Amino acid sequence: MEELLRLLAEDAPGSELARAAGSDQAARELALRIRAGMDASKRREAELSALVDVARELASARDPGSVLDTIVHRARTLIGTDVAYLTLYDEARGDTFMRATDGSVSAAFQQLRLPLGAGLGGLVAETHKPYWTADYPGDRRFRHTSPIDSAVGEEGLVAICGTPLIVDGAFVGVLFASNRTRRPFSRDEVSLLGSLAALAAVTIVQVRAAAETAAALEQLSAAHAGVEHAAAAHDRFADIVLSGGDVDAIAAALAELLDVWVVLVDAAGNELARAGRVADAMPSEHAAASAGARRSLPNLPSEAALAAASADSGRLSRSGDRWVVAATAKGERLGALIIGGVDELSAADQRIVERAAVVTALVLLFRRQAAEQSQRAQADILADALTGAVALADRFRLLGKKELPKQVVVAVCRGDHSRVLARLQAPLEHKLVLAGPYAGDLVLLLARPNAVTAARDLADVARRTGVTIAVTGPTTWGKDLVDTHHQATRLVTTMLRLGRTAESAAPDDLGVAGLVGAAEVDVQAHIAHVLGAVTTYDAERGTDLIGTLQAYFESGQSPTRAATALHIHPNTVQQRLDRITALLGEGWQQPDRTLDVQVALRLQKALTEKN
Incomplete structure (x- = not known):
């Protein structure tokens, strides 16, 4: 008996107590029970010390990912298993998913999801109670599914213990310790895993709350910075308007x-x-x-x-x-x-x-209100100008414009002219002197050299807006401007009667019709407009294409008879006609163009004979 007491005092292992000499069986059994109690106390002390270390380590973690990694590593070390892993509850999908592993080698296992009630982990998640088994593949207590069994088989797991992570009645996830060979889990091991799970659950919730708080503070900080930025922007825009x-x-x-x-x-x-x-x-x-x-x-x-x-x-x-x-x-x-x-x-x-x-x-x-006021002022000045007023310079300067040009061309726009001014482009918009409605039309006064040039500049505007634009001039202010405006009004009426809508034209662009609608006709300018390309060619090269044209029309537009009249070969006449086509453009032999050419030829002949 004395020997047994000495061995217990020296903390001898149980094997030495069982072999102690001079002791009866009852005394050795009592000594062995005392030894087992002492061993259990030491083990609990070591486990508590380990839990304290775990708590200290978890308390220093701030990243949710590192917390989970610490939990599964400690579980694997404390329980002494091959693998430890943790699943988290997905409230939206109603299942748990693998979140952290330690000792795992299977990619399929690391991506596993466990429906509630399926497998050992699904049963723990559904019941919120711990479950363990020494042989999971052969244990029929659990509802086996192909995805779970396949992933567990690929990882090679046999013995599994799982315990729920719960904080204030709220289910967080499941902590597992598992082995690749058969082994039973003692109640002490299950209890230790449960204690670690409880500690881990609290830490996970706290870290999540801390992360959410930090995110909220960051959003508040960003919102505050955004408010300051917005205030600076508001001040900047206000300064622009006020200045x-x-x-x-x-x-x-x-x-x-x-x-x-x-x-x-x-x-x-x-x-x-x-x-x-x-x-x-x-x-x-x-x-x-x-x-x-x-x-x-x-x-x-x-x-x-x-x-x-x-x-x-x-x-x-x-x-x-x-x-x-x-x-x-x-x-x-x-x-x-x-x-x-x-x-x-x-x-x-x-x-x-x-x-x-x-x-x-x-x-x-x-800007629009200012433009409308300017347009009304322009319209007033324009109306006075079109009735013959000449004292306009001072009023013109009030519009913020420079001096009145000495001459302008007049453009009368008929139709829906609401978009015309918006379609004017540089440099034409910079040549606009006055604009405004007058007698149902939109009238533009432009600082352009002649009506033909202005009509060409306005062609795209007419096409895009669908209005018909007649351009006359140039003219000076006063009665001449009134007459030129009347001429433009007659011209736009003629254009509409001829079906020349959505076009811009000067009097010479309408040929004979333009001459009829004009109050006064510059015959020389009209001839130059119709035949200028041919007469210039003759003057520069010493040819007589004009004579060929006259002979061609006098012979009833027959190249053969024209050749006889000119005493040249018909092929020569045809070559000259081809040259004339190149100068006048295709279509000069169409009825409308032919009439214009013949009238111009007759006017030229009359001027020549007069001189």
């Missing part, structure tokens, strides 16, 4: 504030302003104008449609790599801002763009 700035300044400010490119278009899609690095994204209006196209943007219809859709709400809409917002005032869409050059716009930046659209609409409204 009388135009839409160019708004576009430039917006491009600078958000580091984007900005294009502003009007309601018809014509470009009004641009700022930022937009050259690569959209061709400039100058390039479009030089190519003979109106100043509008590519792919604008879809963007204009988006702008129209946002007109009621005033909210920003995305179209591919661009954003579009309508600039509206009093329920009317005055234009649209198109933003690009950035992958994303924060909510605060989107509000800044929408604020810019409101300010843009205000400036456009001011």
Whole structure:
């Protein structure tokens, strides 16, 4: 007995106690029970110490991913298994999914999802109670499924213990310890895994809450910064409006504030302003104008449609790599801002763009009101000019224009002329002296050298707007301007009677019809307009194509008879006629053109005989 007490005091292992000499069986059994109790106490002390270490390690973790990795590593170490893993509950899908593993080698196992009630883990998740088995593949207590059994088989797991992670009654997930060979799990091991699971569940919830709080604080910080940014933008836009700035300044400010490119278009899609690095994204209006196209943007219809859709709400809409917002005032869409050059716009930046659209609409409204006042003033001056007034210089300067030109041409636009002024392009719009409605027509006074040149400049406007434009002049102010306007009025009436709609023309462009409608005729100018290319050719080369033309018409447009009259071969006549076609253009032998040519020939002959 004394020997047994000595061995216990020296902390001897149970094997030595069983072999102690001089002790009876009852004493050795008592000593062995005492030894087992001491061993269990030490084991619990070690486990508690390990749990304290785990708690300390988890408390220092701030990243949810590192917390989970720490949990499964500690579970594998404390329980002494081949593999440990953890699944988390997906409330949206109603199952659990693999989130962290330690010791796992199978990719399929690491991506496994466990429906509630399926397999050992699914049963733990459904009942919120621990389950364990020494031989999972052969244990019929669990509902086996092909995906689960396949993944478990690929990992080679045999013995599995799982315990739920629960905090304040809320299910978080399942913690597992497993072995690749058969082994029983003692209740102490199950309890230890449960303690670790409880500690892990609390830590997961706390870390999640901390992460959500940090995210919320970051959002608040970003929102605060966004508010400051928005306030700075508001002040910038207010300064532009108060200082009388135009839409160019708004576009430039917006491009600078958000580091984007900005294009502003009007309601018809014509470009009004641009700022930022937009050259690569959209061709400039100058390039479009030089190519003979109106100043509008590519792919604008879809963007204009988006702008129209946002007109009621005033909210920003995305179209591919661009954003579009309508600039509206009093329920009317005055234009649209198109933003690009950035992958994303924060909510605060989107509000800044929408604020810019409101300010843009205000400036456009001011601009339109100023334009309407200017147009009314112009219309008043124009009306006086067309009734013969000459004292117009001072009133003209009040419009912010320079001196009145000495001569102008008169263009009368008949039809729906509401879009004509918007379609005028440089340099023609810079040559516009006065414009306004008069007697139901739109009358333009242009500083151009002659009517033919102005009619050619206005041809695209007539075609695009569908109006008919008659151009006469040049003329001086006073009674001559009144007469020239009357001539343009008669000319546009003649054009409509001849079916020459959606065209622009000077009197000489209508041939004989133009002569009939004219109050006065410059015969020399008319002949030069119709036959100038041929007479110039004759003068430069010493030929007589004009004589060939006269002989051709006098012989009833027969090349053979003309050749006889001219005493030359018919082929020569045909060659001369081909040259005339090259000079006058195709179609000069059509009835209308033929009449114009013959009248010009007769007028030229009459002038020659007179001289």
